[in-house]
Amino acid sequence: MKNLCLLGDGVGNFHPLIPDESGLVVRGEVQITKMIEINNRKAMIIGRNNEDLQVVRINK
Numbered sequence: 001m002k003n004l005c006l007l008g009d010g011v012g013n014f015h016p017l018i019p020d021e022s023g024l025v026v027r028g029e030v031q032i033t034k035m036i037e038i039n040n041r042k043a044m045i046i047g048r049n050n051e052d053l054q055v056v057r058i059n060k
Contacts, residue, residue, distance in 0.1 A: 026054065 005022040006014040019025045028048040035058075036043050042058040 023059075024056065026056075 005017040005019070005024050007017060008014050026046055026048070028051050030046055031049050032047040034045045034047075036045055038055075038057075044056045044058060046054040046056065048054065
């Protein structure tokens, strides 16, 4: 399935979200994500296979 975001609960369980639910669309093959904070706001760094890093601000 393309464009699937998996939300983890920290103990090995995941809940799938489609882009309409998550609001997140990332092109390419994602290798790693990392949550960070920029100016006291949550953001996510997305590392894609053979692509530049992408930074997405989290609005919730």
